[in-house]
Amino acid sequence: MTYDSTPITAIATAPGRGGIGVVRISGKDLSAIVSALFGETQLKPRHATYLPFTQQDGSVIDQGLAIFFKSPHSYTGEDVLELQGHGGPVVMQMLLARCLEAGKEAGLRLAQPGEFTQRAFLNDKLDLAQAEAVADLIEASTEAAAKSASQSLSGAFSKVINALVEKVVHLRMLVEATLDFPEEEIDFLEKSDARGQLSGIQSALRKVFEQAAQGALLRSGLNVVLAGQPNVGKSSLLNALAGDDVAIVTPIAGTTRDKVTETIHIEGIPLNIIDTAGIRHDYDEPEYGEQADVIDAVERIGIERTWAEVEKADVILHLLDASRGPTRADEAIVARFPDGVPVIRIWNKIDVSGHHASVDEMEDATHIYLSAQEHVGIELLRAELLxxxxxxxxxxxxxxxxxxxxxxxxxxxxxxxxxxxYAAQNDQSLDLFAEELRLTQDRLNSITGEFTSDDLLGVIFSRFCIGK
Structure with a gap:
């Protein structure tokens, strides 16, 4: 990735009003900009200096703290100046404009999204996994997600990956040495316990993948779609899961005409619960004839959007009315569910049907009996989602x-x-064995950024917020 050494600046705090706002500047040498801003005032590195922030004509913009970080002891690895003032939007914009004016001759420009962290990566202050953890920590929506992001930012994830790489490199070294000296009649695979080393690497990689996959749930969560006929209790179930009245509930079929989304957390995992319009099959089954007229155009659109959400679902909650049992319309709904998506059959309204709250593992799906209105059996559903x-x-x-x-x-x-x-073929395929180890190393190194394409780096950092 090409390194642009021109100094950059941006407001580093979130938009809006706040007690404190921060304008950040980073560059190879900020001495000229510091002099233009504060004259002969000397800023001691890594110490806060309280002073006025002034316009070029000497009028005061604000009073605040200036902290100077001398390269390489800074977030970006360059000289960094942070100006901390009162967090009003107008004050911050005036201070930013003043910085750009003071740094005009030095080529100071506005930073692009993620450019400060990008420079930290390019200056070896962070590896790529740590850099991504910065954005994840900012965006964390739960305490568990924040803790996991903090773990990655501290380098815990990178250390595990690097340890795996070291094991792969050690095994590669033995293989390459054997290939370089073919005249040595040594049973490499046996004497070096190559198979045992390889098995150990595979076990360690499986454990890392399990931990990473668990962590990925904390980051992105699951899209859970509520689907079923009208008036089976989808909106009531959404309210029960959310613990609040986020959806309108009435006994009138078809009340929900468009999707309602609510994010809840179970054990720290975000679940995007999507309530959808009730699915009628009257109008698309010929034997119903003129009954199709009862489905108005708005409801048709709502049902079409329901199926669009079902296609994107990670989990489908198919709601049925336990008081009346399955119907032909329910079977028609099931027939349209996409293959490969987990489905939970929710038998709602057990307060009317007389069933007890329970979970039944059956061949077609897991069946859960509950009452959304009475909040009975909701914990069974939460456990099944987990x-x-x-x-x-x-x-x-x-x-x-x-x-x-x-x-x-x-x-x-x-x-x-x-x-x-290839290892099972003894020493006959050592060259192919070595190549697969090299490819393994390349894939692991791509996580920390040691071998990562510039295009991928551009995509990653462009998703950061400006000022970070």
């Missing part, structure tokens, strides 16, 4: 992994499987 999510309380540190991390770990595991297959 099970489908694969959540386990391991007591171990989790890493707030991203999708690209999981893909890289999975690809590394696949290369190790190929390596194991």
């Amino acid at each position: 099970r489908i999510a694969g959540w386990q309380q391991t007591g171990e540190s989790l890493y707030l992994a991203r999708e690209r991390h999981l893909i890289a770990l999975k690809q590394a595991s696949e290369h190790l499987e190929f390596a194991a297959a």
